Amino acid sequence: MTQVRGRFAPSPSGRMHLGNLFSGLLAWLSVRRSGGVMVLRMEDLDPDRCRREYAEQLADDLRWLGLDWDEGYGLGGPHGPYLQSQRTELYQAAFQKLEGQGLVYPCFCTRAERLAASAPHRSDGQVIYTGKCRCLTEEEQREKSANRCPAWRLMVPDREMSFTDGLQGPYSEHLERDCGDFIVRRSDGVYAYQLAVVCDDGAMEISQVVRGRDLLDSTPRQLYLYERLGLRPPAFYHVPLLLAPDGRRLSKRERDLDMGALRRRFTPEGLTGLLAFWAGQLDKPEPAVPGELAGVFDWRKVPAGDITVLPELLEA
CATH class of the missing domain: 3.40.50.620 (HUPs)
Structure with a gap:
């Protein structure tokens, strides 16, 4: 064992x-x-x-x-x-791996814009990001980058993710509907908790x-x-x-x-x-x-x- x-x-x-x-x-x-x-x-x-x-x-x-x-x-x-x-290099390598899979994209939304463009809040108050910046063209990304450093989000699929917790029992969430694309690197360059x-x-x-x-x-x-x-x-x-x-x-x-x-x-x-x-x-x-x-x-x-x-x- x-x-x-x-x-x-x-x-x-x-x-x-x-x-x-x-x-x-x-x-x-x-x-x-x-x-x-x-x-x-x-x-x-x-x-x-x-x-x-x-x-x-x-x-x-x-x-x-x-x-x-x-x-x-x-x-x-x-x-x-x-x-x-002291582990930033590890997070950078993981970020690059996700980037190589085409799963991350820059998000230029301010907090106010995220709230305005969000899906309805979950029952716990969490805002679900609708992917406003997901479809920006490379030209649009360059234009926005001139005025604002972006955060970077992970693109989630239309998929249910389930597991059994040792104490709480079975738990499931639909990634696209219940979670939304989430931040893996903040606009100040700090890697987010979820990735780290x-x-x-x-x-x-x-x-x-x-x-x-x-x-x-x-x-x-x-x-x-x-x-x-x-x-x-x-x-x-x-x-x-x-x-x-x-x-x-x-x-x-x-x-x-x-x-x-x-x-x-x-x-x-x-x-x-x-x-x-x-x-x-x-x-x-x-x-x-x-x-x-x-x-x-x-x-x-x-x-x-x-x-x-x-x-x-x-x-x-």
Whole structure:
């Protein structure tokens, strides 16, 4: 049996919050339960938001909780570098491969134009791009390039893309209708998350991806990229989101329960036990250590639906 290779790939754009930690713990437990290899990668694509000091703090917070890793940030390994900002050549090569297949095209639309020319929004509010720039002639592209640097989109086919998630079950999207042509390189030259994450997980031989349920609808697009780039996709497990009592998703932007506050209020064992309780691994929130939980971790006990974080449970 091939050894499981899992990863935790946070963005060092601020302090981790409780939701990040929940996904990270489940990823770690799943890998350790199977005796696999854990990789820590920093997804620092955005130069305006990501900082090295955040990456250092993130690594320190993981060590504080008792979540170690076998290769990756700070350790190195055979698949480095483990900072996305240092992997641009890999993304460029993938972009050129897609370009050689005639699948990418420049998009000159402003945000306002994208909204005006979009298909009806999906139920989650996502705009579906209708392909306005897909049929521009080379002359029209040159004219527009004189005034605006384009983003680059991947042309998707009229095709259903389906997979079975390890926690959420069967999931399917029609690429053209539900996703639309999506950006693989921004107008500032930064490669988009969808392309980078596929390149990285493929190159690092990741076989299991555990991440938040909010990324479930990204998976069909990524599976299409895996296919076009000739890479083997991993198994996916999309875990529930942690919600505030008013229904808001916990986020870095609003500084909900970040690790600075959590470390002042909890011991590592206390916080681990609370997260494990929410994940269905404990009958009640009581102190626990990750190493002990790994031996009895069971995906069948993890709830599929989102979890409301009750304030009284955070009174350490």
